[in-house]
Amino acid sequence: MTPATSSTTKLKVGVVGLGRLGKRHAENLLRYVPGAALVAVCSPLAAELEWARDALQTVHLYNDVEALLAHDGLDAVFLVTPTSLHADQIIQALRAGKHVFCEKPLSLNLDDCRRVTAEAARHPQLKVMIGFVRRFDASYQDAYKKIQQGAIGSPFMLHSQTCDQYDADGFFVKFAPTSGGIFLDCSVHDIDLARWLLGNPQPTRVYASGVVAIHQELQQFQDVDNGVAVCEFENGRIATFYASRTMAHGHDTMTEIIGTGGRLTVGSNARKNRLEIADAHGIRNECTPNFFDRFEDAFLTEVTDFVQAIRQQQTLALTLDDAVEATRIGLALRESLLTKLPVLL
Ligand code: NAI
Incomplete structure (x- = not known):
């Protein structure tokens, strides 16, 4: 640089x-x-x-x-x-x-x-x-361009995840009261990607669930350290989200977009760099340690x-309305998590 x-x-x-x-x-x-x-x-x-x-x-x-x-x-x-x-x-x-x-x-x-x-x-x-x-990441930009060019036909389903490496200090627990919970804090990225890559469809219904796998302190904030969600959009399009604070191997963000004519995947192997290690344990690569290493550029x-x-x-490519809509969907996911019911939008 x-x-x-x-x-x-x-x-x-x-x-x-x-x-x-x-x-x-x-x-x-x-x-x-x-x-x-x-x-x-x-x-x-x-x-x-x-x-x-x-x-x-x-x-x-x-x-x-x-x-x-x-x-x-x-x-x-x-x-x-x-x-x-x-x-x-x-x-x-x-x-x-x-x-x-x-x-x-x-x-x-x-x-x-x-x-x-x-x-x-x-x-x-x-x-x-x-x-x-993520909208400014070169691989996501490429995926967007290819979708616009019709490379996978009509996209109808998307899976996106934001998974942070487990931090024994529970860094994020301190932020739970001001972060809005796992869906608004983490999945909001995936929600925004889903809207962008699926062509800004109107959301119709969401359902969310989750589990406290490690950080029991989150119970007091009605939050979870692993959450999953389904978001249905108009025209039958669907997105699923997964967010985690407890990954053993590193920061693992990936997105898969499925269309009538193909599939695009961004970040399916969250590798730190292009180094491959072959030794007595097999052949492997290291994982990106945190969000900044993954999205530095x-x-x-x-x-x-x-x-x-x-x-x-x-x-601007990104409007305030985009941010409001991502927040609206994130809040609906939190409501679904708390009520254990689907939420209509
Ligand atoms: P942090 O807690 O490390 O930093 C927050 C900063 O705000 C601290 O410097 C603190 O001193 C300052 N601050 C607190 N109260 C203030 C006040 N009244 N006036 C002025 N400054 C004040 O938090 P972090 O992780 O840097 O997150 C900050 C924001 O960035 C959050 O909204 C978070 O959601 C977002 N974020 C976005 C990421 C992304 O991928 N785009 C990744 C991480 C965080």
């Missing part, structure tokens, strides 16, 4: 939230996104600001979103904060006149989604995008596209 060249017309951006993913977005924006200048970051945590002082050097540091939004000349803000804060922070940023990139999912309830879309409608000159990173492409769309006044 080559660092971006400097130019006086760069988009001045700020990053809010310097946790697992915020640090990655900040580093990409600082070094690798053409046309972007990272000018400010914000975190309420001293340790994260300390990291930023070392890693990002000349960038201004804030411990409060309001102060970052007031940074002189700021054009756009990246919200990489807990999901429970997304809606209010998007609205706050729009009211301050900033373009907004916000991590997925849009929010934890539909009222918040509606508040965001209403506010965005009041600022048509500002762009808002929710980061469904896509995270950069996603942010680069967002910055370019603003600078060149292009339409």
Whole structure:
């Protein structure tokens, strides 16, 4: 990757939230996104600001979103904060006149989604995008293109999974109260892919179930560490989803799309790289350890596209309505999990 060249017309951006993913977005924006200048970051945590002082050097540091939004000349803000804060922070940023990139999912309830879309409608000159990173992955892009070209006839069924490697610390248990549960946190990616790759059909009915295989602490949040779901769409199209927090072998994300004339599979062997090991145990490859290793390139492409769309006044590929719809389906899955009943949409 080559660092971006400097130019006086760069988009001045700020990053809010310097946790697992915020640090990655900040580093990409600082070094690798053409046309972007990272000018400010914000975190309420001293340790994260300390990291930023070392890693990002000349960038201004804030411990409060309001102060970052007031940074002189700021054009756009990246919200990489807990999901429970997304809606209010998007609205706050729009009211301050900033373009907004916000991590997925849009929010934890539909009222918040509606508040965001209403506010965005009041600022048509500002762009808002929710980061469904998989749409920017080269293999998923290729699958989409081939479907558009008719390579598998008419796609009617999709299976998609998001499976994280087991983390004995239970990192995600801490986030259960603010993540929306396994379907909104993990399967929302697969939901968005299903809508995109099946041609945006209307969902009609969902059913979800799940099991706590390891992390019994999740019971108190009515969450599971392994969930499965079926989502029926109009015209008889169907998607099935699987999400797991307990994979032994690594981060295993894959999607299969079946059409009347063929099948496409993305990521069926979640290999770390092209190395194959042959020894006394057989022939094998290692697995991608986490989501960032799997989607590192896509995270950069996603942010680069967002910055370019603003600078060149292009339409975003991903709309706010896409994010609302993914949230709506994710919430229905959670309702089905809790009620043990199918949910009509
Ligand atoms: P994290 O907990 O590691 O980071 C959250 C950050 O928000 C921390 O820097 C924290 O200090 C900051 N924060 C908390 N309250 C704040 C406030 N009031 N104002 C400003 N900053 C505040 O969480 P992580 O894993 O980085 O996730 C952040 C978001 O990114 C979540 O919405 C999550 O769903 C999403 N995400 C998306 C992924 C993807 O594949 N696209 C993967 C992982 C996370």
